[in-house]
Amino acid sequence: MRGRIGSYRSTLLRAGAVAGLLGGATLAVAQSGTPGVAEQVALGRTAYAEHCSVCHGEALAGGQFAPALKGPGFLAKWGNAPLSDLFDYIHRSMPPANAGGLPDDTYAAIAALILSENGAAEPSRVIKADEMRGLALPAPAQAAQSVDQGVGGLSHRYPLPPGPQVPDRFANYTPVTEAMLSNPAPENWLTWRRGHNGQGYSPLSQIDTGNVDRLHIAWAQALPPGANMNEPLVRDGVLYVFGYGDSVLAFDAASGRSLWTYQRRVPQGTPLSSKKTLALYGDKVFTATSDNHMVALDARTGRPVWDVKLTDRPDMRIPGGPLAADGVIMQGLATQAAGGGLIVAVDAATGEHLWTFETVAKPGQLGGDTWNGLPGDQRKGGSVWTSGTYDAATGLALWGVAQTYDTGPLRDLKPGENNDALFTNATLAFEPRSGKLRWYFQHMKNDQYDLDWVFDRVVGTINVDGKPRRVVITGGKEGLFDAVDAETGKYIKTVDMGIQDFIIAIDPVTGDKTPDPAKVPGRDKGTVFVCPHGGGGRNWTPTSFNPDSHHLFVNARDVCMDMVAAQGPGFLTTGVNIQYAPPPNGDGNYGVLQAIDMESGKVLWETRRRQTFDMGILTTAGGVLFTGGMDRQFLAYDQATGKELWRTGVSGVPNASPITYSVDGKQYVAMVTGHGNPLAFGIPDVIPETQLPPVNSSTLYVFALPD
Structure with a gap:
């Protein structure tokens, strides 16, 4: 060939x-x-x-x-x-x-x-x-004595000199347990955002603020070309990563040597998409597919163990990835079709379906009376396109839900109705095995702005009124971050990044947010100027939470929007389209990186750059913060000050989140390129010199300090 x-x-x-x-x-x-x-x-x-x-x-x-x-x-x-x-x-x-x-x-x-x-x-x-699946090759009648023609084969006339010992990374493999996922060993990165708590923080400190400027490429591997926003996982010297076209690849995390590759054959015509994460549990790797299946692979060989379809609903897709907890694999699904999003749970051992939760409440269900009288079969939204997290202390799986684009039927409250639109923009807390919804908290009711709250749910402990309290922290595109009680979902506080201009009041008891009536958009309102833009604000890029300092690190795009009357139905069905607009009196620097003290609610520092950030955040015990930008730069900052310490150019836009791990006592930092999330699109309208790579390649880069 x-x-x-x-x-x-x-x-x-x-x-x-x-x-x-x-x-x-x-x-x-x-x-x-x-x-x-x-x-x-x-x-x-x-x-x-x-x-x-x-x-x-x-x-x-x-x-x-x-x-x-x-x-x-x-x-x-x-x-x-x-x-x-x-x-x-x-x-x-x-x-x-x-x-x-x-x-x-x-x-x-x-x-x-x-x-x-x-x-x-x-x-x-x-x-x-x-x-061709499920068949077996017949054994040849007798072993061949001849050799293939052409170039190849090894002469036996001369002995090969001994080569280096190649480590067997699976020799002492043990199943991944619940305890490991909730408290990973320092050398491992076992789940999306490293551990069940979703903090995106590593206790490794070999790479620190004093030596990070010496990082160099330890190894790199080309991944299947195409969109990729995957955050790799690492377990005991093996790195697992998702590749475009529904592949999963395993590499020796120290050398980059390929260990195995799995390639799913999806039905022809299936739109292919990247996935934010894989999941590890027991002796399996779990991957969602573009045709809405969940596949369990043997973690040591990549061979399929089971393969189940998650839903028969048309027009569903999976941009996120699975969450493994309590012997259950949970997966969120997104859609713009009537019926709304789903969260589906299957048994980790067998793939048996356990439960399905509809994120758009229907009449007769909990929250079903919050859709302004809209018939159940006409309700839309509630997509779930980010993975969940898990709180081992409460035994609850935490999922975020997005907004609806069908804002028209909800905007104006009808007499005797409720238009909160549950469970859009909510945090949902489930018992993984039963699917029981233990609690929910709706962060923004009746979202008329496309400023959803579907992002990472961080579990941590902060001091509240002088006492330590276990909380769930999450933020919406507005740049508002809520902290709620991890056991009950009770509202505690909101912290504002300072990039939004339309929320004029927040109830200190309930957390209800009041939009400025003059900034509620619609075809009848003319052009409405709102900050930030519906593309964020903070958006797809996950935050990082340092559990020792209680500081939350977040990047965002300081870009606003004109919400203009549409000729047709509009991007939002209130009859409006959205255009990018610079913020008033802006300095032309649209990329924002902040450190927020979640106890005091203060922004400790902020650094700005013209090119926007396009990558999640990694923080470490070495005091370093890693992230990346639209200009194909991979960057390191000082957590304490926001000072840039190091940067390097990469071949593609880094849309995933960086990770760190160690093998045989050596620390590595890994990241994936391949623009695949919406942050890579649209911003060239505001920053004309921004260009997407002409070829959407995808590469896995791994960095380390010199030996």
């Missing part, structure tokens, strides 16, 4: 695997209109000539860059390979320069050609790509 020479051996093996796979398979009956077997082989021969022959030779007998795809050597190597593994392997790797880029029928036709060329009895039916 055309592409990188280093991939030719892998390419060959994948193709051969499929060939062997089909040799003993029972094939599906050709449907009306499908080509017959001879026609399929002919199609395979044409596709092979175009995509494969340059490397593997015109007659499949081996070429200058890759070995043969037929003959005893080939069959001996692949005779016992599972068919599902082989087909996935060829699909994700061939052609090397366009892996997975051919139609499934083309891959099946090439497989049929390889089957035919290896002398197998001609199948009576056409080989179909979607029927």
